Amino acid sequence: MVGSAQSNPLPADTNRVIIAKLVIAGNKTTKESIIRRELLFNSGDTTSVENFNRFVEKSKENLLNTSLFNYVYVNTFHESPTHISVYILLEERWYLWPYAIFEHADRNFSAFLNEKDWSRINYGLMLVKNNFRGKRETIKAKFRLGYKEQYQIYYDNPYLSKNQKHGITTDIAYFRQKQVQYITLNDKPQQYSNFSDYMLTHQNYNFTYYYRNKHYTVHKLSTNYTKASVADTIVSLNPIFFGNNKNQLRYFSLAYIMDHDKRDYKYYPLTGYNLTFILSRKGLNLFNTDQINIWDLQTSAYTYFNIYKRWYTGTGGKLKLSTRKKQPYFIESALGYEEFLRSFEFNLIDGQHYIINRAFLKYEVIPTRVKVIESWGWSKFNKIHYALYTNVFFDHGYVYNILPDPSNKLPNQYLYSFGLGVDLVTYYDQVFRFEYSVNPNGPDGFFIHLGKAF
Template identity: 40%
Template structure:
């Protein structure tokens, strides 16, 4: 296990050095030809305000650039616009007259209004739901989402969801406040209630309690976030979060540590800071670039009997690079450290939820601290291409892009905990897995993955996923 961990870290550092060196080599290219950006013409933006497009460009009118940098700047500009999720296609071209450059930015907008029915599984992941075959774990309802509200990249979302986990929520997001579009605001409120919950983890699997007559858990969550983004790649966010949870007396008897002993109500306010630097070529399925995240948070756990505060931090680094023609490498390392206090079971989550190791889809590994390292090697089977589907009448849907990649991967993880480890042998021990897969990438940020994985214990199988294989958003 130690050899595996050392190998994983060594490989990651070698690739990191290779990635940095390749960037340094590229940046040393010089040219004496200096050009001035005379004008930038934006077309195709029927709904989107022009300032939204211009805000995402790394160049502006009046800038001076050397000719050999124009190509890389236009690639960056196209990637930035696609990462807004406002456009299906972006084409940027330029003309030169003497030392004057004129840019033409052509965008093809997406469909922005989505009133749609909800029919989804309610398990931790699709593979887990398929294994359990519990038809009661289905959510249904309706959702209204208006992307690019008022043409300003705002989002308005209203959701009514019934079924396994009821949810009633509203969200408003505006990334471009102020005259320079550097400030962002996110406001959200949601109410949840459930007839069935996981009340403990035993043998690395969830134990459920269900009552068809009564709701077992009621939760109210709300948050407000402020984001400052002066530079295109960097952002700083401060989030205030408030939640209140009420559980049934039965859960307190089954697991006294679900909240705290003798307390069936938990109030959980928190405040956090997040720094992010996103230099990837895509936020959905990146192949080049890197992503850095670092956050610190303080939360309070308040009940009638207890008043506790807990500090924690989370760090993430993801790297993506093209090694050879059609061959790509991706890796990330993520860790969480809790500085003080013991979590009640309800929020003592590590791997098996939003973060998990491939090959461990059926398991939960709870704990205060965790570390993961994931590495992918991809081969481009079908080069990204565009196809027109004539029988679809709407222009925003009849032109699609798609690509297919084969991948092989290795995952490593470690969860540390001293409170719940007695009945869960995956805690305080190295976990690792490997496998192969096929990724199908298409428009509207959709990724479909089929993977065959084997883990440390020899457990193996075919798993289905929707979304990127390592951290994407």
Template identity: 40%
Template sequence: MLFLCFSFFSGFDAFSINNPSADLLEVNDTIFVNTIKVSGDKKTRSRIIRNELLFKRGDRIAKSDFYDLIGKSRQNLLNTSLFNFVYINYSFPNNKEVDFEIKVDERWYTWVLPLFEHADRNFSAFLDNGDWSRMNYGIYLKQENFRGMNELLKLKLRVGYLNEVEVIFSSAKRNNKLGWGTSFNYAAQNQVSYGILDNKAIYFKTSNSFIEQQVASDLYLHYRHGFFNRHRLTLSYNSYNIKDTLALLNPNYLANGSNFLNYLSLAYKYNLDLRDSKTYPLKGNMFEGCLARNGLGIINNDINNFSLKLLFQQYGKIRKRLYYGASFGGIANSNNNNPFVISNGLGYKEFLNGFEYNVIESDNYGYVKNKFLFELIPTKTAYINFINLNQFSKLHYAVYVKPFFDAGYVHKQHPNISNSLSNSLLYSYGLGVDLVTYYDKVLSVNYAINSIGIKGFYIHLNLAM
């Protein structure tokens, strides 16, 4: 009898050989999948795990594809964000068959946490302005892997800078393909950003009433084609109600000096993700495109805009412990005079490193980000002996040093004369350190110098690129 067992351990140790005397070379060119056993799934239903495998019982696997199928199956399981560690073990009872054992270490899925957070665009911007009035407090309830079906149920209650109620539900995918989700959000605040001046957001604050109230609701369908192609169709309703003072400060805040705006939007998003990790990829590529229509002409004719947003990322290994990453992205709008609340200034959700303090007035923009990664501390596993919960007592961590270079161009048809960064080439470069650890957390500390000569340290949690 041939017996060979390998372990894929959370992506860190490529192989762990229990019986090095046996060899994959001894089996036939095509191997029959005899059994697949799953263990460690105390909460998760086994079919959710089996759906992520690129092989099933009764398949015949070409020997040349054997390691690749195991590696990609492990990546799929880790990218569900359901597990801290994944092991895929196998043995050959004879030279024609293979038996698999999938062992998972589940995460903690139920979170009831107090909220204490800043409301700025990023942590560095908060440190720069030091305005503690823009803090949020509240409670955050999140049930991941709801019913063991990889469903999500989330509730947020915030007070402070932003008074908000948010409810989100995302269903399981029927046959690992078709699913749906919905969200509802009500937000009210007495301090809002109503414009951009000197390449920075400017704010207005009242002391005794809400200056803006917003209701947003989404209903979406998502469809998974194969293992790596995802489609999502979203119908959204948005409603804004503002005080007259805000409409006077910026007549284009809701368009035409109005203090009320509501509209529907429809968006289609396609995602092809072949990266080895969603959290901190080192190899592979990802493409995402989103075509959206704001204003369907049903409840409001003032909003009329098509937008196209594209993102492509490429990662690879140069040599031992040295990797590269590149990201290309941008957005284009059909309307150059959208209301301020739906404009796409660079510096909100997307920004260039080194420009964290800035918001750049824009109708359209494009950018490229490049980095090299040196694996200063290869991924290691640590055990915290005084914690009895397996979901927290075992963790992984790694440290990377990265030089980076970013560049972009922002177009605005009629920018404010003070916003000098619009319609100009922007770039930055610098050096950073990333700490990668469990529960999808990445802490980044960067030192950057930008094209207008501003230099400094910037801190980020879960920086995308």
């Protein structure tokens, strides 16, 4: 497992054991209660050896998936034939990140490399404090200029209550742009620029409450208020940008999210599964301000297996359904944004409903290795882990659009792609993917991505 360390599992010939002592070390910043929240065992527990060994592995996965630690070591020692002591040694990450922002504003890195449009660059400053007060809180402040200006304050506290089952997130953001994607033609986004004035401003206020009773299921209730305005020029170019020739849009939204996650490592899973369900309503008719009325249902399921030694496979998909037949362009999105089929990275496929399925077969070329680079000095960064995988993949799906522009050929037809890839996985949850993929609509191409495929 990425960032994990080999434990010394108890021999199976021992029948049952009692955990007499549990010692946690290395957590200079993180509160011990935050660590214990992720464990499936505690001092005083009596369990079978088989269950204990399984609990240890799952607990290590839980701790690594918090993104608080680079490495987790678990060792056990017999105090007597039936009593054991458990020692957990943690190596914490660096938690304060002042970022100088210099990034592309395209939907993905491959789209930016293809377009090479340097006017679509963002730059600025961002300060992120992870594990604030040692309680896994996150505070973020962003000041970003360029293609899409953004000013943001963000706070997340997953353990608001004493029993560590209730959490909240608040997010306030203000955006404005002088260049706007105003329509999709020929299955690609079209831009309008006026660098003497702002074409689009957008305010977003979000509050989310979530409940996590045990370890693997989270329920969220999210409320949001959006207020946006656009220049008359954009409305003349696309009358349904906000819908019905409007140049302003305001609405409240409410969403329920359920996430059940038993993946071994959520940033690059090799085993386990993940289920999500989202039901949302945009437009609550509060205070006579809402100008839309849209229900969305989204659900996804992905599963991953170790089929033989260093061979892995995975498959799954996502379904989205909406009630409104034609939505404002500002809101409507299907594939090409957060979700896309590989080999269609350069395309936008707009629609109200879509379904996709993905699958891979993967071989572990270089199992996870750890290397200490003494010359780097800083212990938070000089101990790196890395692994290399090669894979073949197949993606397919369908987007339904009730009224597509005649120039857009990809909605309302079966789409598929396949290809080969190489993935580099390293510390601080970084994944670099290099892929060559093909589809019958063309063109074939080489693509670079950051983060897991699914």
